[in-house]
Amino acid sequence: MRLLQVNLRSLLLYSLVLLIISIPVSILSIQAILNEEIDESLALQADQFRHHIQSFEYLDDLDTDLRVFDQISYNVHIKPDTKILPEGTYSTLSIYDSLEHETKPFRQLQSSVLIKGKPYSLTVRMSLVDNEELLQAIGTVQVAVSILLTIGLLLLNRRLAKRIWKPFYNTLDRLKAFELDKSETIPLEETRIVEFNDLNKAISHLTERSRKVYLNQKEFIENASHELQTPIAIFQSKLDTLMQNPRLAQDDADTIMELESTAQRMSRLNKNLLLLSKIDNDQFLAKEPIELSTLIQNQIDSQKLVAQIDNIIINITLPALEIVANKTLIEVLLTNLFHNAIRYSLPDHEINITIQGRTLSIANKGKQLAISFEKMTERFSKESSDPNSTGLGLAIVKKICDSCSYSLHYTFHNAIHTFSITF
Amino acid sequence: MKILIIEDEKQLVKSITTALRTEGYVCEIAYSAAEANEKILVFDYDCILLDINLPDVSGLTILAKIKSHNKPDGVIIITAKNSLEDKVKGLNLGADDYLAKPFFMPELIARVSAIIRRKQFNGNNKITFQEIAIDILGKAVTVNNTEIDLTRMEYALLAFLIANKNRVVSKNAIAEHLSGDDAELLDKFDFIYSHMKNLKRKLTEAGCEDYIKTVYGLGYKFST
Numbered sequence: 001m002r003l004l005q006v007n008l009r010s011l012l013l014y015s016l017v018l019l020i021i022s023i024p025v026s027i028l029s030i031q032a033i034l035n036e037e038i039d040e041s042l043a044l045q046a047d048q049f050r051h052h053i054q055s056f057e058y059l060d061d062l063d064t065d066l067r068v069f070d071q072i073s074y075n076v077h078i079k080p081d082t083k084i085l086p087e088g089t090y091s092t093l094s095i096y097d098s099l100e101h102e103t104k105p106f107r108q109l110q111s112s113v114l115i116k117g118k119p120y121s122l123t124v125r126m127s128l129v130d131n132e133e134l135l136q137a138i139g140t141v142q143v144a145v146s147i148l149l150t151i152g153l154l155l156l157n158r159r160l161a162k163r164i165w166k167p168f169y170n171t172l173d174r175l176k177a178f179e180l181d182k183s184e185t186i187p188l189e190e191t192r193i194v195e196f197n198d199l200n201k202a203i204s205h206l207t208e209r210s211r212k213v214y215l216n217q218k219e220f221i222e223n224a225s226h227e228l229q230t231p232i233a234i235f236q237s238k239l240d241t242l243m244q245n246p247r248l249a250q251d252d253a254d255t256i257m258e259l260e261s262t263a264q265r266m267s268r269l270n271k272n273l274l275l276l277s278k279i280d281n282d283q284f285l286a287k288e289p290i291e292l293s294t295l296i297q298n299q300i301d302s303q304k305l306v307a308q309i310d311n312i313i314i315n316i317t318l319p320a321l322e323i324v325a326n327k328t329l330i331e332v333l334l335t336n337l338f339h340n341a342i343r344y345s346l347p348d349h350e351i352n353i354t355i356q357g358r359t360l361s362i363a364n365k366g367k368q369l370a371i372s373f374e375k376m377t378e379r380f381s382k383e384s385s386d387p388n389s390t391g392l393g394l395a396i397v398k399k400i401c402d403s404c405s406y407s408l409h410y411t412f413h414n415a416i417h418t419f420s421i422t423f
Numbered sequence: 424m425k426i427l428i429i430e431d432e433k434q435l436v437k438s439i440t441t442a443l444r445t446e447g448y449v450c451e452i453a454y455s456a457a458e459a460n461e462k463i464l465v466f467d468y469d470c471i472l473l474d475i476n477l478p479d480v481s482g483l484t485i486l487a488k489i490k491s492h493n494k495p496d497g498v499i500i501i502t503a504k505n506s507l508e509d510k511v512k513g514l515n516l517g518a519d520d521y522l523a524k525p526f527f528m529p530e531l532i533a534r535v536s537a538i539i540r541r542k543q544f545n546g547n548n549k550i551t552f553q554e555i556a557i558d559i560l561g562k563a564v565t566v567n568n569t570e571i572d573l574t575r576m577e578y579a580l581l582a583f584l585i586a587n588k589n590r591v592v593s594k595n596a597i598a599e600h601l602s603g604d605d606a607e608l609l610d611k612f613d614f615i616y617s618h619m620k621n622l623k624r625k626l627t628e629a630g631c632e633d634y635i636k637t638v639y640g641l642g643y644k645f646s647t
Contacts, residue, residue, distance in 0.1 A: 226503050226504050227503070229503035229504075229523070229524040229525055230432055230435065230503050230524055230525075232524070232525040233432075233435055233503075233524040233525035233526065234432060234434045234435045234438070235525070236525045236526070236527065236528075237434075237435055237438030237439065237442070237528055238434070238438055239593075240438065240442060240527070240528035240529070240593070240596075241438050241441055241442070241528075243591045243593060243638075243641055243642075244441075244442075244445065244590060244591055248641075250639065250640055253638075253639065253640035253641050254640050256641065257593065257594070257595070257640060257641060260593055260595050261595060263525070264595055264599075267525045268607055283507075283508075284507075302602065302603070302605060303605050303608075305576070305602065305605075305614070306602060306605045306608045306614065309613055309614050328507060335604055335605075339604075339605070339607065339608055342608055343608055389607075390607075
């Protein structure tokens, strides 16, 4: 639910409740006021009747006249009575209208009058039809107002939501699209709303800061890797100096070799980290057309020698496939994939490298892995305890695929690991 | 044969000079660009090892200066920044080779010897060691004037060892030289061992003395 809708819901609910209560309340109070008015005029009529009848008391057959009057008059009735009521009683009643064939509401005042010493009951009536119509009109207007109010508020709300919240949604869209490793920042958008301006400023500040920290971090990794190269070089050169000692004991020689292997591992780790950070920093931009099958053939020629040690046979089925990419990146990508296949292939088995359409597949027989593909392509996650493996190979493969928008897939079926890349 | 080492890391310079001197090279050292500039102007060198990341001036500036003076010196760039851009820039400026830190000392020595050979003999070059003669261009090896048939690997191995004669060359350095990045897959050295065995057999069969000594635990040494 949107913020403005929440707001509107309470507002709308309150107005509607108020309106619904106000309709009967106003109708009842208007009715009361009208009745009071009518009662007053009824009292006046009765009073005037009493007053005027006294001037006719000299008539002898007033009794008969009154009976005639009672018959003729529609609103005033006078009938002989047995007793005198102390005061008049007001009441509302419905009377059948023979002309229109319907009952109509009336207000009447029943009181007593003494004419020539005889008690009469005097009833004065007044039609309430006009009042009923008035009340109906008021009710209709009120209902119409509430409907219009609801519709109006809803429409207004929609327009407002679109207009007022536009900067907010713009910012939200930008935030959603924001990627720390891409170079764009979120630009500041000026709006008339203070809160949105504050929000935009805060977001702009935050993203700018994060980006700076991220860039620093990236730069730091690259610098740190660079700076490590020289100490490793010194370390390795000193080992070489040590090796030249003709009186080296066997144990010392072994230690030196172990140290050299370690230094080499360190150097590889460092080179791979540097490579990752360079890919991150978009330092491989130059693209050229590459004949993939030729490139693979060349790499396989050199790697065959290594594969042969474990009696691994590399089969290739390579139709020509030309891609446009950065050559260094593609070479690194292939090397890492092939190394991976050779390293994890069971001895005396085959590695099949095929190109189908724009997809390159590398399949090798191997043990089932305990880690998932996602985990596999993370940095420093490795399945083997092989000290020669840096745990960065597949991370680099993934990184290159991501940076070049190639899709990388992995399947494990019948003890065969298959990595495929669609260019 | 005179080599100038322009490098600010004293410890590294010390190891490099020790190694190069074993191979009979005369080494001079410049720890800064200022020192290097002086020496370059006054002397001619057969090979200059140039570190790009110097504290005062970039090594590339020095390289430009060397080339602007039409010096014949062969230049090998050594850098901690293994960036393609630097490599291309360096080679375009006229550097002869490019080596990224960290490197194996035998690799450096092999590169130095290759440069010197190219510069000194103007491309027509032959390496001779006692009865062995290597024709670099034709990649042919003769023992007592009889050609022996070597595989690509065996040839590379022999050239690498001769360039590093009288020094112990570790198995790691050989593996890296022979198979580059693929060396990381070689957790065992049967690979080198089999090539080495074949090379030794071919040489002795041709009547060559066995100059390749196995230094147990470490690697090999090519010496009389």
